Amino acid sequence: xxxxxxxxxxxxxxxxxxxxxxxxxxxxxxxxxxxxxxxxxxxxxxxxxxxxxxxxxxxxxxxxxxxxxxxxxxxxxxxxxxxxxxxxxxxxxxxxxxxxxxxxxxxxxxxxxxxxxxxxxxxxxxxxxxxxxxxxxxxxxxxxxxxxxxxxxxxxxxxxxxxxxxxxxxxxxxxxxxxxxxxxxxxxxxxxxxxxxxxxxxxxxxxxxxxxxxxxxxxxxxxxxxxxxxxxxxxxxxxxxxxxxxxxxxxxxxxxxxxxxxxxxxxxxxxxxxxxxxxxxxxxxxxxxxxxxxxxxxxxxxxxxxxxxxxxxxxxxxxxxxxxxxx
Ligand SMILES: Nc1nc2c(c(=O)[nH]1)N[C@H]1C(S)=C(S)[C@@H](COP(=O)(O)O)O[C@H]1N2
Ligand SMILES: [Mo]
Numbered sequence: 539x540x541x542x543x544x545x546x547x548x549x550x551x552x553x554x555x556x557x558x559x560x561x562x563x564x565x566x567x568x569x570x571x572x573x574x575x576x577x578x579x580x581x582x583x584x585x586x587x588x589x590x591x592x593x594x595x596x597x598x599x600x601x602x603x604x605x606x607x608x609x610x611x612x613x614x615x616x617x618x619x620x621x622x623x624x625x626x627x628x629x630x631x632x633x634x635x636x637x638x639x640x641x642x643x644x645x646x647x648x649x650x651x652x653x654x655x656x657x658x659x660x661x662x663x664x665x666x667x668x669x670x671x672x673x674x675x676x677x678x679x680x681x682x683x684x685x686x687x688x689x690x691x692x693x694x695x696x697x698x699x700x701x702x703x704x705x706x707x708x709x710x711x712x713x714x715x716x717x718x719x720x721x722x723x724x725x726x727x728x729x730x731x732x733x734x735x736x737x738x739x740x741x742x743x744x745x746x747x748x749x750x751x752x753x754x755x756x757x758x759x760x761x762x763x764x765x766x767x768x769x770x771x772x773x774x775x776x777x778x779x780x781x782x783x784x785x786x787x788x789x790x791x792x793x794x795x796x797x798x799x800x801x802x803x804x805x806x807x808x809x810x811x812x813x814x815x816x817x818x819x820x821x822x823x824x825x826x827x828x829x830x831x832x833x834x835x836x837x838x839x840x841x842x843x844x845x846x847x848x849x850x851x852x853x854x855x856x857x858x859x860x861x862x863x864x865x
Pocket of ligand 2: 629780
């Protein structure tokens with residue numbers, strides 16, 4: 539994501555650099571004289587990553603559920619992005635802040651994976667992600683994806699509606715929001731060793747949003763279990779909102795009364811808020827949201843209100859006029 543790092547103790551406000559610039563500068567450093575000095579350290583890191591990867595690649599007992607039956611309620615207005623493109627252009631800050639994260643993400647052990655469901659529920663539960671998937675069952679849906687950075691893609695997800703997890707959890711009437719949390723494992727996720735991010739990654743939805751049929755928990759993509767860089771084994775897909783709401787590699791769902799603060803909101807509230815619904819007419823403080831780059835095609839298209847999903851979700855926002863719904 540394109541954020542401004544707040545490291546006031548290091549650099550004056552005027553010199554704070556947008557994320558993508560910071561990254562390319564670092565790459566240059568590694569390519570230069572720094573490369574030699576870093577080599578032994580990197581070698582050890584790779585050996586460790588290799589061991590972790592072995593433990594992370596136990597067989598998927600649900601592999602036979604893919605490809606799942608396609609639900610064609612949500613039609614696309616553009617071709618699905620080629621898998622090769624989509625699997626190599628990712629935002630996953632736990633690993634690094636470039637789009638080139640696929641290789642590093644392979645170090646994440648995704649099996650076994652325990653999911654906690656807690657907070658304002660009848661009874662808190664902990665269950666294995668594979669058991670959860672088997673219990674709920676899978677379907678396939680093609681969704682658009684619109685990152686707040688003004689690019690988009692289209693993806694065939696496999697998964698289940700978040701509403702099914704909500705009914706499994708049986709939340710109390712006092713629950714107003716669902717808060718979701720990503721794993722915290724700085725040993726395998728180098729981005730989590732960068733202390734200026736308020737880890738773990740957190741996101742939230744209102745109960746009405748979470749139980750809208752469009753809110754989807756994806757466990758697979760392109761007809762097979764999901765690649766780690768997309769957020770295996772469970773990630774959210776809320777295609778009417780900017781991509782940062784679609785939290786990856788979820789370990790915990792908590793039902794809460796207070797509105798959760800997402801990681802990006804904690805970091806930069808003036809740019810990334812709770813609602814973050816896609817709206818071409820409301821610019822990001824630092825760039826326009828009117829159009830988007832369709833990754834892998836070189837095309838720019840006009841961005842659509844609610845990313846084109848208004849007929850399914852616009853009703854959720856009636857009577858919320860005082861809220862900052864669009865960023
Ligand atoms: N845990 C976690 N979830 C995350 C992110 C992240 O860095 N960490 N990035 C978000 C952003 S900004 C986007 S655009 C999407 C990218 O999903 P994709 O890489 O599968 O296309 O994931 C979202 N979910
Ligand atoms: Mo994003």
